[in-house]
Amino acid sequence: MTELTHLTLAEARDRLKRKDVSATELTKAFLDAIARGNDALNAYVLPTPEHALKQAGESDARLAKGQDRALEGLPLGIKDLYCTKGVRTTACSNVLGDFTPTYESTVTQNLWDAGAIMLGKLNNDEFAMGSSNETSRFGPVTNPWRRKGSNVGLVPGGSSGGSSAAVAADLCLAATATDTGGSIRQPAAITGTVGIKPTYGRCSRWGIVAFASSLDQAGPITKTVRDAAIMLRHMASTDPKDSTSVEFIVPDYEAAIGRSIKGLKVGVPKEYRMDGMPAEIEELWQKGVSWLKDAGASVQEVSLPHTKYALPAYYIVAPAEASSNLARYDGVRYGEREPGGDLIGTYEATRGAGFGAEVRRRVLIGTYVLSAGYYDAYYIKAQKVRSLIKRDFDEAFEKVDVLLTPTTPGPAFGIGEVSGDPVQMYLNDIFTVTVNMAGLPGISVPAGLSSEATPLGLQLIGKPFDEETLFRVGAVIEAAAGRFTPPQAWWAPVGTRRR
Amino acid sequence: MDVDADTVRRIARLARLRVTEEEVAALQGELSGILDWIEQLDEVDTSVVEPLTRVIPMTLKKRADKVTDGEIEEQILANAPAQEDAMFAVPKVVE
Numbered sequence: 001m002t003e004l005t006h007l008t009l010a011e012a013r014d015r016l017k018r019k020d021v022s023a024t025e026l027t028k029a030f031l032d033a034i035a036r037g038n039d040a041l042n043a044y045v046l047p048t049p050e051h052a053l054k055q056a057g058e059s060d061a062r063l064a065k066g067q068d069r070a071l072e073g074l075p076l077g078i079k080d081l082y083c084t085k086g087v088r089t090t091a092c093s094n095v096l097g098d099f100t101p102t103y104e105s106t107v108t109q110n111l112w113d114a115g116a117i118m119l120g121k122l123n124n125d126e127f128a129m130g131s132s133n134e135t136s137r138f139g140p141v142t143n144p145w146r147r148k149g150s151n152v153g154l155v156p157g158g159s160s161g162g163s164s165a166a167v168a169a170d171l172c173l174a175a176t177a178t179d180t181g182g183s184i185r186q187p188a189a190i191t192g193t194v195g196i197k198p199t200y201g202r203c204s205r206w207g208i209v210a211f212a213s214s215l216d217q218a219g220p221i222t223k224t225v226r227d228a229a230i231m232l233r234h235m236a237s238t239d240p241k242d243s244t245s246v247e248f249i250v251p252d253y254e255a256a257i258g259r260s261i262k263g264l265k266v267g268v269p270k271e272y273r274m275d276g277m278p279a280e281i282e283e284l285w286q287k288g289v290s291w292l293k294d295a296g297a298s299v300q301e302v303s304l305p306h307t308k309y310a311l312p313a314y315y316i317v318a319p320a321e322a323s324s325n326l327a328r329y330d331g332v333r334y335g336e337r338e339p340g341g342d343l344i345g346t347y348e349a350t351r352g353a354g355f356g357a358e359v360r361r362r363v364l365i366g367t368y369v370l371s372a373g374y375y376d377a378y379y380i381k382a383q384k385v386r387s388l389i390k391r392d393f394d395e396a397f398e399k400v401d402v403l404l405t406p407t408t409p410g411p412a413f414g415i416g417e418v419s420g421d422p423v424q425m426y427l428n429d430i431f432t433v434t435v436n437m438a439g440l441p442g443i444s445v446p447a448g449l450s451s452e453a454t455p456l457g458l459q460l461i462g463k464p465f466d467e468e469t470l471f472r473v474g475a476v477i478e479a480a481a482g483r484f485t486p487p488q489a490w491w492a493p494v495g496t497r498r499r
Numbered sequence: 500m501d502v503d504a505d506t507v508r509r510i511a512r513l514a515r516l517r518v519t520e521e522e523v524a525a526l527q528g529e530l531s532g533i534l535d536w537i538e539q540l541d542e543v544d545t546s547v548v549e550p551l552t553r554v555i556p557m558t559l560k561k562r563a564d565k566v567t568d569g570e571i572e573e574q575i576l577a578n579a580p581a582q583e584d585a586m587f588a589v590p591k592v593v594e
Contacts, residue, residue, distance in 0.1 A: 352517030439554025
């Protein structure tokens, strides 16, 4: 018998509906897995077992009465960037102390309204600033995957590292995440999970701790492409509380799974073939091309000439917006206050003590590029480059329906291996950040293993609001590549064997 | 781009961020490195390009100018580090 925690979201949904498992049994299986495995992985920063069991009881009552909703009884993990009413929310920053929201984010409210269950809050880089989950106030998350023949702890990617690790280690059926420069897709790629960042405006940002408002989007990390389609349908909505949320109807994304891609035009952007790209990444990319051709798609090279400028432009726009958004953490209305004599001294002490090194760095860069005399040279310049990046995509999408690229320049690295040099860390987002700059949807699908036997992903980039094509093509890659799960559940002390 | 110690202190002051003298030295190097890397944008000719203001064409939504929320004083103050008489309390600003 398969352990309950190994089920996909879709399988669990179907078994709940058939009544061969109850929401309470399912929830207890995950709570047990968290109790056994979280010490080693540090994926959850706040498990909420009582809350979960209460919701599970309500789901079982609804299931018994035949009043079950779309996600009834399905246990999820929630990134600590999402405000959850009555449950501590910190963005994994000391500056928020024990902040306990008195309101619920729109995305999580949508999930609870659909019947889902919250297992707890998941670790992330502080304010979602990072690509390795090493900047969290709660310490790093360890990737459930290890290099072949090695016990070295690897990063699960970031900033949604708790989400990717929890899904890969079966500590939840699926997780919410957020993506400002790659924070859903990069962690998904290096943990063998699926992650989609939808089009800007598809999910409400209301109640999600803001990092860079013109780039931030919510999305799921899941075990399969189908699960991602199910999750996104119930996370997305039109929200009067977010003026950038769009008024389009949310489609039934799951219906796109299994549709043929015969005749679909796929573009391969030549500028993504970077100097020094590892051979295994290039091979993976070619495999992806072959799979899509075998399924009846045509593949052509396209050009996105401003690709190399996306990352430096991002590191102006994102810190600028962050320095503005993070101005609210002043020790007056919420969070930890550090007394500093007068009011300004208190602001400075509170922020100096509350923000970690990477957040401080970005607040300072953001303040610098927005300061008098520099605004045009940096911020306006970056927004102009952003127009060019968007134009590149617009022109490419006149020729093709979807783009295929690698998700990351390499597999998971060791904890502490890259943290010395900020710019080296930023290069992790080289293939994902363009998508945020242009507001487009992007999905990462597991596609193979590296020479170290750790996961690698391929990314599909779509036209605005064409997530359905991403799910359709993503399912083709998944069917060809197969699913990837860690060979051994080393994090669970009893040495349980998987599959 | 060489960021000197005074610039780091000035920016930190603008950002209301206390930094120690040791941090000033480290930040000089880090910020200079990041700004050097950003400078490659100078290669791009943007003389006839408009800055991007929205990624998805949309007009800002408007709503009726009506109060739809309120009477939640307790909720607003629930996370305050210090409060007095239903107000946020801060160190004395005016002598």
